[in-house]
Amino acid sequence: MIYTDETQRGCVQDVSATNTVNNDILVDGLYDASFVGGVEETNILCVGSRFEDSSSFKQAIRSNAILQNFAIRIKASDKSRVIATCTYRGCPWRIRASLCSDGHSFEVRKLLSTHLCPGVNRAGNKQATSSWIAHEIQDIVKRNPDVTPKDIGNNLETTFGLSLPYMKIWRSRELAREQMFGSVDDNYKWVPTLRSELLNRNPGSHITYQCDKQNGSFKRFFVSFKVCIDGFLAGCRYLIGIDACHLKSKYLGVLLSANSLDGNNGLFNIAFAVAESESKKSWEWFLMNLSQSFDVHIEHLAFISDMEKGLGEAIKTVFPHAEHRVCMRHLWKNLKAANCYSSHEFNSKLQQIFNINPQVHSYLTSLSYKWSKATFSNHIRNHYNTNNMDESFNSWVEEARSKPVVDLIDMIRGMLMEQRAHRKSNAVSWRGPLVPCVDEYIRDVTTRKEHFIIRQSTATKAEVEGLSERHEVDIENHTCTCGFWQISGLPCKHVAAFVGSKHHTLWHTYVDELYYSYRYVVLLH
Ligand SMILES: [Zn+2]
Ligand SMILES: [Zn+2]
Structure with a gap:
């Protein structure tokens, strides 16, 4: 009006x-x-x-x-x-x-x-x-039923001084059409339009959907924004948390998601999708789309998930070279062998399990998943064996999960964009070479009261002995026999003790570049 x-x-x-x-x-x-x-x-x-x-x-x-x-x-x-x-x-x-x-x-x-x-x-x-x-x-x-959201936006701006997000106007136009031309049976009629609108607004993104071959009804929708893929490739560690959670709207499907962590340990969504259910088929479809959106071959890639139905097989099919970690949060949380970093320690813990119960031992060693930190790849720079990423993604999008599909997708889109803007403005104030959460880690690991005896053998090597452990630190090659440095990209307490004894303060030189502030900023652009 x-x-x-x-x-x-x-x-x-x-x-x-x-x-x-x-x-x-x-x-x-x-x-x-x-x-x-x-x-x-x-x-x-x-x-x-x-x-x-x-x-x-x-x-x-x-x-x-x-x-x-x-x-x-x-x-x-x-x-x-x-x-x-x-x-x-x-x-x-x-x-x-x-x-x-x-x-x-x-x-x-x-x-x-x-x-x-x-x-x-x-x-x-x-x-x-x-x-x-x-x-x-x-x-x-x-x-003019085809009036563009841009024209509507200009109009609202001149009349009310409102500056509204494009998608909101677009949705309002759909609503106005619906009110005037009779409501549509369900939300899905707008799925193809949603895809082209999202692509218009986010060129280069990978957005696809699938309809049922028989009756043409809506089945699946996959979204991976270009900024998210680019950011993941540029500055995240290549450990991808995969998970599914149920939707609460009329469409009783599942929300599938792939998340990663940025250098500052912030949740970084890579892709999400709505699908009819969790199965080998839907996981394969999701992972196929994920791999297409990468558009490059990632040499060292790892996934972490619960033992979701069909997911393990789907990962093997689509990403045959990727490491697959099983989340230890619910499974055997207290299994010590899962939380050690060095293969020496891992083997001795496994031996203890064998001595107590040979059946458990043979089960654990037969698993195709990776479950112990000691067996994780050194190239991922992430030592996690619990998948908190997806748990926080699922609760982050909690409200959206009860919305109709179109609204759900648009709402998550809006949240992702807001999150980016927020992080960008936050990072402006960072002064040091390292992201804040790693700064804090370094402060913590260098001020611990733990006592170590350091026996330096060369300028860059030393044996570091604590109360119940002894490890070889090699500063030049960024290794410690405890394994933590190699797997996480962060100096362990033994390295901290050795470096600290040398009064060397350039801590960031011992930290993997993925945790550098500048990499974090790159990831947001
Ligand atoms: Zn008032
Ligand atoms: Zn160490």
């Missing part, structure tokens, strides 16, 4: 151009038709204003709030009255409208029009819900 001038109702496309020369912006639907005035008037709602029904009254007060930069809350709404207040505690602004005798109109009966609140910054963005926008743009969409 936005137009710039009565004479221009037919040419919405020109709105942004004409508005610059025409200040006479009228906002229809804000008040009773008999009320004459522009939006510059601060008090566009007044006692006696009448509205078609309660929902057009609510639409009007929301528009009013957006224009004046404050936020409202509907305090009460029933058949006979609607009461709204300012969300700011203590602000007296308040409006009350009641049902008229015709049985549908609402009339403003009480209005305290003064705000004593500081107002809200760009309140409009939050107040402008999809349904409010949909209602506001109905006229535009009616005249």
Whole structure:
């Protein structure tokens, strides 16, 4: 219901151009038709204003709030009255409208029009819900159902000063169409449109979907944004957590995800997908798409997962050379052999298991998964044998999981983009060569009270002996016989003891480059 001038109702496309020369912006639907005035008037709602029904009254007060930069809350709404207040505690602004005798109109009966609140910054963005926008743009969409979100956005910007995300406008347009042209049976009709919209906004991304061959119904949707793939390849450690969780919407499928950790141990999503269920087939489809989105061969790649149905086989099929770690969080959490780094220690722990129970021993050694840190590749620079990544991804997207598929995907997209922006602005203040979480690790490992005897054999080698252990440290080759340095890319306590004794303070030279601040910044671009 936005137009710039009565004479221009037919040419919405020109709105942004004409508005610059025409200040006479009228906002229809804000008040009773008999009320004459522009939006510059601060008090566009007044006692006696009448509205078609309660929902057009609510639409009007929301528009009013957006224009004046404050936020409202509907305090009460029933058949006979609607009461709204300012969300700011203590602000007296308040409006009350009641049902008229015709049985549908609402009339403003009480209005305290003064705000004593500081107002809200760009309140409009939050107040402008999809349904409010949909209602506001109905006229535009009616005249031109194919009006672009960009034109709608320009229009909302000139009229309300709103700067809204593209996808939100797009969704609102769908909603407006639905309200006008009859609702669609379900959300899936928009799946192909969603794909092309996402691709338009994120060129170079890998986004695909699958429909059922027999009845054409929606089956799967895969999303991997270019920025995520590029970031993963540029600055993450190549350990990918794979997991599935159930969706709670009408579409009772699963959300599959592939996550990694950035240098600062932040969760870094690489790809996610909606699929009908967890099976070897759906995992294979997911991993095939994941490998296609990489577009390059990754020499050293590792996956970590629970023992998901069909996933192990699917990884073997699609990534035959990748290491597959099984998450030890739930399985044998206390198994000491899983948490040692050196093969010497690992073998002696295995021997102990054999002595206690040969059957458990033969089971453990027959597994095709990797489960002990001692057997992990030295190229991954990540020593984790628990998959906390996916657990945190699943809870991060908790709210989205109950949304219809299109909304779910768009919501995760929005969250990912917000997260990137947030991390970017955070990293600006980093001064040191290392990312903060590694700085902290170094501080911790270099200030421990543990006592070691150091026997230096050459300028770069030493034997470091603690209370119950003795290890060889080789600073030149970045190794310690305890194995931690090689597997994690971070100096172990033995290295810290040796280097500390030499009064060498350039700690970052002992840390893998993946933990450097500059690499982290690269990953976000
Ligand atoms: Zn207020
Ligand atoms: Zn060590």
